[in-house]
Amino acid sequence: MLTEINLNNIKKAWPKLACLSNEKRNQIIIEIADLIKNNINYILEANQKDINIGKQNKLTNTLLDRLSLNESRLNSMVESLYKIAKLPDPLNIENKTWTHKSGMLIQKIRVPIGLLLIVYEARPNVTTDTIGLVIKTGNAAILKGSRQTENTNIALTKYIKIVLEKYNLLECFGFFNTLDEKQSIELISNKNIDLIIPRGGEKLKEFVKKYAVASVLGAGGGLCHIYISDKADLQKAQQIIFNAKTQRPSVCNSVETVLIHKNLLDKNTIQTLFQPLLDHKVIIKADQELCNLNTNFELATELDWETEYLDLILAIKSVNSLEEATEHINKYSTGHSEAIITENETEAKIFCQIIDSACIYVNASTRFTDGEEFGFGAEIGISTQKLHARGPIGLTELTTYKYLILGQGQIRN
Amino acid sequence: MLTEINLNNIKKAWPKLACLSNEKRNQIIIEIADLIKNNINYILEANQKDINIGKQNKLTNTLLDRLSLNESRLNSMVESLYKIAKLPDPLNIENKTWTHKSGMLIQKIRVPIGLLLIVYEARPNVTTDTIGLVIKTGNAAILKGSRQTENTNIALTKYIKIVLEKYNLLECFGFFNTLDEKQSIELISNKNIDLIIPRGGEKLKEFVKKYAVASVLGAGGGLCHIYISDKADLQKAQQIIFNAKTQRPSVCNSVETVLIHKNLLDKNTIQTLFQPLLDHKVIIKADQELCNLNTNFELATELDWETEYLDLILAIKSVNSLEEATEHINKYSTGHSEAIITENETEAKIFCQIIDSACIYVNASTRFTDGEEFGFGAEIGISTQKLHARGPIGLTELTTYKYLILGQGQIRN
Numbered sequence: 001m002l003t004e005i006n007l008n009n010i011k012k013a014w015p016k017l018a019c020l021s022n023e024k025r026n027q028i029i030i031e032i033a034d035l036i037k038n039n040i041n042y043i044l045e046a047n048q049k050d051i052n053i054g055k056q057n058k059l060t061n062t063l064l065d066r067l068s069l070n071e072s073r074l075n076s077m078v079e080s081l082y083k084i085a086k087l088p089d090p091l092n093i094e095n096k097t098w099t100h101k102s103g104m105l106i107q108k109i110r111v112p113i114g115l116l117l118i119v120y121e122a123r124p125n126v127t128t129d130t131i132g133l134v135i136k137t138g139n140a141a142i143l144k145g146s147r148q149t150e151n152t153n154i155a156l157t158k159y160i161k162i163v164l165e166k167y168n169l170l171e172c173f174g175f176f177n178t179l180d181e182k183q184s185i186e187l188i189s190n191k192n193i194d195l196i197i198p199r200g201g202e203k204l205k206e207f208v209k210k211y212a213v214a215s216v217l218g219a220g221g222g223l224c225h226i227y228i229s230d231k232a233d234l235q236k237a238q239q240i241i242f243n244a245k246t247q248r249p250s251v252c253n254s255v256e257t258v259l260i261h262k263n264l265l266d267k268n269t270i271q272t273l274f275q276p277l278l279d280h281k282v283i284i285k286a287d288q289e290l291c292n293l294n295t296n297f298e299l300a301t302e303l304d305w306e307t308e309y310l311d312l313i314l315a316i317k318s319v320n321s322l323e324e325a326t327e328h329i330n331k332y333s334t335g336h337s338e339a340i341i342t343e344n345e346t347e348a349k350i351f352c353q354i355i356d357s358a359c360i361y362v363n364a365s366t367r368f369t370d371g372e373e374f375g376f377g378a379e380i381g382i383s384t385q386k387l388h389a390r391g392p393i394g395l396t397e398l399t400t401y402k403y404l405i406l407g408q409g410q411i412r413n
Numbered sequence: 414m415l416t417e418i419n420l421n422n423i424k425k426a427w428p429k430l431a432c433l434s435n436e437k438r439n440q441i442i443i444e445i446a447d448l449i450k451n452n453i454n455y456i457l458e459a460n461q462k463d464i465n466i467g468k469q470n471k472l473t474n475t476l477l478d479r480l481s482l483n484e485s486r487l488n489s490m491v492e493s494l495y496k497i498a499k500l501p502d503p504l505n506i507e508n509k510t511w512t513h514k515s516g517m518l519i520q521k522i523r524v525p526i527g528l529l530l531i532v533y534e535a536r537p538n539v540t541t542d543t544i545g546l547v548i549k550t551g552n553a554a555i556l557k558g559s560r561q562t563e564n565t566n567i568a569l570t571k572y573i574k575i576v577l578e579k580y581n582l583l584e585c586f587g588f589f590n591t592l593d594e595k596q597s598i599e600l601i602s603n604k605n606i607d608l609i610i611p612r613g614g615e616k617l618k619e620f621v622k623k624y625a626v627a628s629v630l631g632a633g634g635g636l637c638h639i640y641i642s643d644k645a646d647l648q649k650a651q652q653i654i655f656n657a658k659t660q661r662p663s664v665c666n667s668v669e670t671v672l673i674h675k676n677l678l679d680k681n682t683i684q685t686l687f688q689p690l691l692d693h694k695v696i697i698k699a700d701q702e703l704c705n706l707n708t709n710f711e712l713a714t715e716l717d718w719e720t721e722y723l724d725l726i727l728a729i730k731s732v733n734s735l736e737e738a739t740e741h742i743n744k745y746s747t748g749h750s751e752a753i754i755t756e757n758e759t760e761a762k763i764f765c766q767i768i769d770s771a772c773i774y775v776n777a778s779t780r781f782t783d784g785e786e787f788g789f790g791a792e793i794g795i796s797t798q799k800l801h802a803r804g805p806i807g808l809t810e811l812t813t814y815k816y817l818i819l820g821q822g823q824i825r826n
Contacts (some may be wrong), residue, residue, distance in 0.1 A: 006706045012740070012743075015739075015743075015766070015767045015769075018761075018766070018767075019766045027748045041429075067565075094814055098788060100781070100786065100788075104777055104781070106787060106788075113800070114769065114799060129689055194787070194799055194800075195799075207579075215628070215800050233822065234823075235822075236822035238823055239822060240822065242824075243824035243825060244824075247824075247825055292746075297649065326428075327425070330425075330428075340656065348819075350432075352817050353428070353431070353432045354428045354431075354432065356428075356527065356815075357815065358816060359815070359816045359818060360815060360816070360817050360818070361818045361820060362817070362818070362819045362820060363819070363820045363821055363822050363823070364517055364818055364819075364820025364821075364822070364823040364824075365823060365825050367824070367825035368513070368517070368818060368825055370825070373513065373825070374519060374816070375511060375519075386526050386527060386607055386608075386813040387526070387607075387608065387628050387800065387801040387813065388800040388801040390813055390814055390815060390816075391815070391816050400799040400800065400803055401774045401803055402769075402770065402771055402772070402773060402803060402804070403771065403773070403787070403803075403804050404765050404773050405772060405773065405774045405775070405776075405777055405781060406761075406774075406775045406776070407774060407775060408546055408649075408775025408776055408777075409646065409648075409649035409652060409653065409776050409777070410776075410777040410778060410781070411652055411653055411655075411656035411657075411660075411777075411778045411780070412656060412660055412778050412780035412781055412786070
């Protein structure tokens, strides 16, 4: 299958897409959305095949739910495409323009990155979201979906390909679902690729990082912390940790470890802060001091400070100072999102300065780390890396820049 | 030697440096400059030792010149430090601030990257330039110099360390000169490092890329192209290619391949364009058609289109169209700097759009790709990568950003 497509040719064809006007790129996205909207039944039939095969293969209900489409889910996928088309143009913006002493004009402008590889799992909406984002940003792309949604993805890409063909852009894209391990490695390690974005679980991310030659973006986890200072408003603290742990425990911006200043270590305060979580069936793993204050806590081990549970489990630990809290966080954090609960401004400022993570919250839930919430309109994941992109990966993060230098014959002395 | 230093501790100490005010960071840089200025003789003595050892070891004159200091060179190193101290603060700038619908304030701010490793060769000015740049940007750093300048580097770092110690920042830095291969690999692959910048030849860069775990910046070469359109002003063309090839052939922004539109293939035009280069003892390797027009050209092979000579050698090739020129460039270029010589605006615009390099020139010499020329004040190399930094790596490129989200108890619904 892989031999049918030549990534070298995709890279060579890419300038056709990169040079399109914003209007044209939006028009293509809208036509794809229209065509999918007009063929909902065909796509739902294909999806039903994947569901039936999934049931035969005894996939878990969670996984079956993830790959299942219905009219409402498909409509919201279509709406996302219309929304992407309406976002401002991320390309050809002059970040900066200045004149060299010789009279040359130097312009720094936003341009597409090149050839992106997106490797993803069961959710079919990643297919449409990704195609919208890469067309909007003028990037060529390979979409590598999963075998479990093969029929759905083939149905979706049928319409995507019709529009791409109409605009003579089919050569700028590749679509795969059923590669074996060897072919996947061949794809991931291809030298024509400029950037790889894995969208899925830890296993997928590890696999991609292991074989990638190009940079990999958004492959980090989310071991998020909340520190409750002795200067915290305890009602805010209780509401924020409850929200950050329980509102959607399976996602990367949910909290995994709560640190508590030792001055708060009395039975009543600990009861106020954590009883709502216990009532919500959250398992709480605590250090010895905290366990002494509540018999419903389980004793934590070193491993708990390193674990991203993504579940209704919370690790809690007492600390002697703000300094001990920030040291613990910078040691164990994956650099995603951390929060401090305090009414003291100086303390908040120190926390914001010292914590080395993408998003740092003062008196708010870590659950807000999300492109949509940040107002980016669309995102393709969260970066916990410090280079190129950090935090939500939106349209701008899918671009790079280049310098244009416009002279009249200037030479260097 | 390496076991004496614990990179984990450097990383842990880094926030002390990251949180300093701009005034304090500048003060430290100025004090280092002052101390070096007041001890020029001591440093020159140490440098003389390196030169003597180098002569005993039969180093080439080029290499001896590179590692040699004199009063004027040392003064200009000191001046560079004063200049860095005067540059605007690259940190804590709010790129963007906006309010979430819940009332939270979201700030995107510039922050240091973390722990940088700079691996360099014989030039002692890299020691002082680098220390200035990393202090200015609040980054902890490991400076790995070369055995050939060991005595000079030890003399320079003696004064650097005195100032760092005074400000209790010595823990944020590491200085090495004499690591063996095993120790170098141990250092380069250390997981505490956020970014590695090699400064030196291709061998050094390859070695660093091979063993790096962190991202490597500025490790690309400069196979730069100039395309002479049939709509070019030939006088400009002649002056620009002469400048780009001969003004400093050993550096990465010098031109290596010139492409010529076939309409210019007559004896007189080729004579006008290339005779000055031949007179300057430049070896010209040309395709068959061009060789037919001038017997002083040597016949080029495929290998010539792939070679970064860094010498008085130039490859030249005829092309049938702008499209053929851009395809050749995007195929063989290292993504550094390319130029088009044309009086036609449409052609220039297409060239600028299609060429996928850091710096694209219209009617100017590629030799201008340089942080100083771009007005960045200081640079630590040129990036030919497309992620994080592209083109000259100045102060901004040695920083990243993070988001601060300031709430009053907000939770996600």
